Amino acid sequence: MEQKGLILKGDICYSLSKDCIATKENAYLVSVDGIVKGVFEELPEAYQNFPLEDFTGKLIVPGLVDLHIHAPQYPFRGIGMDLELLDWLDCHAFLEEAKYQDPEYAKEAYGIFAEAMKRGATTRVCMFGTLHVPATLTLMDAMEETGLISYVGKVNMDRNSPDSLRERDGEASMVATKEWLSETEGRYQRTHPILTPRFIPSCTNELMEGLKEIQSAYGLPVQSHLSENFGEIQWVKELCPEAEFYGDAYDRFGLFGKEVPTIMAHCVHSTEEEIRRMKENRVFVAHCPQSNMNLSSGAAPVRQYLEEGLLVGLGSDVAGGVHTSIFRAMAEAIQVSKLRWRMKDDQQKALTVEEAFFMGTKGGGAFFGKVGSFEPGFEMDAVVLEESFHRVPGKHSLRERLERMIYLAEDRDVLEKYVKGKKIKKS
Ligand code: GUN
Ligand code: FE
Numbered sequence: 001m002e003q004k005g006l007i008l009k010g011d012i013c014y015s016l017s018k019d020c021i022a023t024k025e026n027a028y029l030v031s032v033d034g035i036v037k038g039v040f041e042e043l044p045e046a047y048q049n050f051p052l053e054d055f056t057g058k059l060i061v062p063g064l065v066d067l068h069i070h071a072p073q074y075p076f077r078g079i080g081m082d083l084e085l086l087d088w089l090d091c092h093a094f095l096e097e098a099k100y101q102d103p104e105y106a107k108e109a110y111g112i113f114a115e116a117m118k119r120g121a122t123t124r125v126c127m128f129g130t131l132h133v134p135a136t137l138t139l140m141d142a143m144e145e146t147g148l149i150s151y152v153g154k155v156n157m158d159r160n161s162p163d164s165l166r167e168r169d170g171e172a173s174m175v176a177t178k179e180w181l182s183e184t185e186g187r188y189q190r191t192h193p194i195l196t197p198r199f200i201p202s203c204t205n206e207l208m209e210g211l212k213e214i215q216s217a218y219g220l221p222v223q224s225h226l227s228e229n230f231g232e233i234q235w236v237k238e239l240c241p242e243a244e245f246y247g248d249a250y251d252r253f254g255l256f257g258k259e260v261p262t263i264m265a266h267c268v269h270s271t272e273e274e275i276r277r278m279k280e281n282r283v284f285v286a287h288c289p290q291s292n293m294n295l296s297s298g299a300a301p302v303r304q305y306l307e308e309g310l311l312v313g314l315g316s317d318v319a320g321g322v323h324t325s326i327f328r329a330m331a332e333a334i335q336v337s338k339l340r341w342r343m344k345d346d347q348q349k350a351l352t353v354e355e356a357f358f359m360g361t362k363g364g365g366a367f368f369g370k371v372g373s374f375e376p377g378f379e380m381d382a383v384v385l386e387e388s389f390h391r392v393p394g395k396h397s398l399r400e401r402l403e404r405m406i407y408l409a410e411d412r413d414v415l416e417k418y419v420k421g422k423k424i425k426k427s
Helices: 071-076 085-101 103-119 133-146 170-184 205-218 230-239 246-251 272-281 289-294 302-307 326-343 353-368 398-408
Strands: 005-017 020-032 035-040 052-062 064-070 122-128 149-153 191-193 222-226 262-266 284-287 311-314 382-385 414-419
Touching (some): 005 398, 020 052, 020 353, 020 398, 052 353, 052 398, 052 414, 064 071, 064 262, 064 284, 064 311, 064 326, 064 353, 071 085, 071 103, 071 122, 071 133, 085 103, 085 230, 103 133, 122 133, 122 353, 122 414, 133 149, 133 191, 170 191, 222 246, 230 246, 284 302, 284 353, 289 326, 302 326, 311 326, 326 353, 326 398, 353 398
Parallel strands (some): 005 052, 064 122, 222 262, 284 311
Antiparallel strands (some): 020 035, 052 382
16 A cells, blocks of 8 residues: 655654753654654755644644543533532532433534644543443544544443433443444544543442443553542542442553553642552653642642653643643643642652653553654644734744643644544534
């Protein structure tokens, strides 16, 4: 088969590590069949005949990665923000999610959500749906259409929520999950199922055991929530007195990393034991700074996670977070870490632009494989940014332009978006 080459020309920035951003002005990003060959200041002879898309003077960065978002919560963004997690779930999230029982509502709401995902700079995303099988398939259909690559979870929940949003028992939840999985088989190219026990308070032991069986049989990854809020953590202690710590309540069922790729959202109040287990088990932390502010959850010790070598990415956590932008999540991760440093722990310095950019690209991208950078061998997800809305006199360095866009970028600034080497339509 003929190889499909592509060159993007522009001012290119990408993360090499949490401490280093590569910046190459007027450079060529070369890919073949969606895989990066390299970023070159002079175009090598071998690539001279490849089609070239000329974005001279524009900023090109890797597509952003959102490791944690609730698609069904998009309609109530910005509402109920004076509550903490458990009351917010009862008064807003559960009531909204119950509406997805209605296929018409699901179709309309997920259509709007998918449009929003298309507009922004995100190219990879891990999301929660609701417990409803038809609605979750509707969400997956809508995400497939966007051209983004996503993991989507039918949520499992069989306790501690209203009748309108609770599965009868573990058995019923398993039957529904298997039905959902069989419907997804062969249906999608870029939309993948991920097992999604909502959080420990929502899942009986019977359900967790069942999910482990399904996980093993289908080889699925897992996403859930961990140590987000003090009330939640206390409740988990009461519900699972046998667990050594919150994360252990997942690990006891084999749903906490090791051979199971796992994302745990938040990890704001993880104990040293929990942090050690996350590291040993290679669990991904989805840091969601805006949600952690809105729901007064706290400020996660992200500097510690990065320095100890945990796997960390960013999440918008809509609708705990109100914005889908991972550029915003980068800026907020830095801002929250500054307050944390000043007010809570002066031993843990604030995060840097390098670290925030890393988490929102290569750090979270690692969940998807070699994703989130332009180093050779990485899948070519790229975003071309238009800076003209932020016009200023004089000239800034490329590093300064990137930092500025982390703080200022909006969806309208996304000029083009490529996923695995393919240009995707923005609307
Ligand atoms: N924990 C359990 N469910 C949720 C949710 O929907 N959002 C957040 N932020 N935390 C949760
Ligand atoms: Fe969440």
